[in-house]
Amino acid sequence: MTPELISACLSLLFAWAAGMLVGLERSFNGRAAGFRTHALVSLASATVMMAARLPQLAPDLVAAGSPRLLEPSHLIQGVMTGVGFLGAGVIFKEGVSIQGLTTAAAIWSSAAFGALFGLGLWAPGLISTVTVLATLTLLRWAEARLSGNVYALAVFQFSKGSIDAESQLLSILKSHGVNFDDRSYALRSSGEVLEFSGVLRAGRRDGLQKMVSDVGAAPGLVGYSITRISK
Numbered sequence: 001m002t003p004e005l006i007s008a009c010l011s012l013l014f015a016w017a018a019g020m021l022v023g024l025e026r027s028f029n030g031r032a033a034g035f036r037t038h039a040l041v042s043l044a045s046a047t048v049m050m051a052a053r054l055p056q057l058a059p060d061l062v063a064a065g066s067p068r069l070l071e072p073s074h075l076i077q078g079v080m081t082g083v084g085f086l087g088a089g090v091i092f093k094e095g096v097s098i099q100g101l102t103t104a105a106a107i108w109s110s111a112a113f114g115a116l117f118g119l120g121l122w123a124p125g126l127i128s129t130v131t132v133l134a135t136l137t138l139l140r141w142a143e144a145r146l147s148g149n150v151y152a153l154a155v156f157q158f159s160k161g162s163i164d165a166e167s168q169l170l171s172i173l174k175s176h177g178v179n180f181d182d183r184s185y186a187l188r189s190s191g192e193v194l195e196f197s198g199v200l201r202a203g204r205r206d207g208l209q210k211m212v213s214d215v216g217a218a219p220g221l222v223g224y225s226i227t228r229i230s231k
Helices: 003-028 035-057 073-088 101-118 121-145 165-175 207-216
Strands: 092-093 098-099 150-159 180-188 192-200 221-228
Touching: 003 035, 003 101, 003 121, 035 073, 035 101, 121 192, 121 221, 150 165, 150 207, 165 180, 165 207, 180 207, 180 221, 192 207, 207 221
Parallel strands: none
Antiparallel strands: 092 098, 150 192, 150 221, 180 192
16 A cells, blocks of 8 residues: 555544544534534545545546646535535524534534545644534533523513512512513403513523522412523
8 A cells, every 4th residue: 555545544534533523522412413423524524635635646547747736625615515504404493592503513623624634634633623622622611610691581470469560570580680671561361460571681600590489489470481592
């Protein structure tokens, strides 16, 4: 086996292993597009980019005097566009939240470093793989420990005879550091139920969970719905 073919085989193996590593993180976190999907995307991208190295790998198949590396830009454009459609397939809407964006970005990244391996650029490919893994693991850990606002759509329903229901509700929310913004009002059940709706904004990640029990005990409350819109 020639050195060029050995290099090509190693490039494909690196691309396959790198995609699998990134995919394992996705599988571990319960994502549908896991280590098999990422491994295939990275390997397929590397395989396509091998066409740019055809003069090196199979000189008998190309015309004499051809450059040692064919122009890879059109191949890269086709690969990244095609993988973009694949990534769009893992993005879905769950209620008012959008899920799958990180997995889609990971699939697209797998195609990118797979292309680097396919071109024989091992060092940049390894650096890209490591940084993608660090983004998915270390930054997940850091993000979980960062303070930040949490938002939710909320609907609270009180019996019509409840005295000063809005003030009591706002007082409970404020005691937990939760703001009730963009409030709207409505009468339901033939005017027997007073409904407040709007956006809850908590300054702590556990702010919504801690307020639920107190809200549930509010005088006159007949029902409520809280839908998280940020993670």
